Amino acid sequence: MENAEVTISLCMIVRNEEETIARCLNSVKDIPDEIVIVDTGSTDRTKEIVQQYIDKVYDFEWIDDFAAARNFAFSKATQDYILWLDADDLLSESDREQLLELKKNLDPLMDAVNMPYLLAFDEYGNVTFSLRRNRLVKRSKNFRWIGAVHEYLEVYGHVLNTDICVTHKGSRENDYGRNLRIFEARLAKGDVFSPRDLYYYANELYDHKLFNRAVEFYQKFLATDQGWVEDKIAACGKLADSFQHLHEKDKELQYMFKSFEYDVPRAEFCCRIAHHFLQAGNHAQAAFWYKLATQLEKPVDSWGPMIEACWTWLPHIQLCVCYDRLGQYELAYEHNEMARTYRPDDPQVLHNKKYLEGILGLGHD
Helix, strand or coil: CCCCCCCEEEEEEECCCCCCHHHHHHHCCCCCCEEEEEECCCCCCHHHHHCCCCCCCEECCCCCCHHHHHHHHHHCCCCCEEEECCCCEECCHHHHHHHHHHHHHCCCCCCEEEEEEEEEECCCCCEEEEEEEEEEEEHHHCCEEECCCCCEEECCCCEEECCCCEEECCCCCCCCCHHHHHHHHHHHHCCCCCHHHHHHHHHHHHHCCCHHHHHHHHHHHHHHCCCCHHHHHHHHHHHHHHHHHCCCHHHHHHHHHHHHHCCCCCHHHHHHHHHHHHHCCCHHHHHHHHHHHHHCCCCCCCCCCEEHHHHCCHHHHHHHHHHHHCCCHHHHHHHHHHHHHHCCCCHHHHHHHHHHHHHHCCCCC
């Protein structure tokens, strides 16, 4: 007996999203059986636009707590599953079709469905930065959002990994300093920060270029030896970035290597270490780390942030540079060709190809 098609509530919290909300809602056409939109204080045409799609918009007084707003939105859902999006997210047509197909065939024993979240793209439209999020959750499980800022959805049970992607198309922040103000107000009140709070507060400090304070709170986070392993690894990267801004090269390198304490080496850190040696003119050492990046197996269904270039073309084009400077032109050419399989029209790759074919006496194709 086939499963009956599940029903879906789309739940969103919005504020001053007149530029993006229609695009988002149009991209999910025919997927939700119900749309729940909670407005947290728009002063533009957001609510007017939304009312072209649904009759009722819920108002929620903003209390500096994203989890509270999202939980309120979830509380208004009535269908089998809840899909959540932000107003500057969308589904491509192919992803929309895949989600419609999943809706028809989803095993109702599944408690949650996670999807890649595509956050950045290169000039050729290739994904350069992504992570995973639980996007579709069973309403009857009463999963809750946790965290006033950088909230997360606490999910357990049977989780389905899919390749259905949500694409982020936002380029602006309604209130750039809002999250930092929320954290600092909590700190002033004497709130005890969880390890996760320490990490995200450090991120806000870093984003506001307060690098010394960012270092302090990233180090406090790592000192707890608690929290998600992906956050620990990311904190090492941010500490390295912070020390780069503070012109402390030794500490920058120290935290690149520290990332290896938490998991097997990641291509992102191998490329960073390689770049450190390349800048210092240590081409053989740089080549070692770039080559290691090419030999690592890309994680399947990784939940952490991934810089796609480090797992694909970037170490190859940099190996071309290293081997050229070491006088190993055949190897330089070989790795440039590998980079060309990923970026066939890249001007730098094509320049390298012509240059090395001239040295090696090869014909042009």
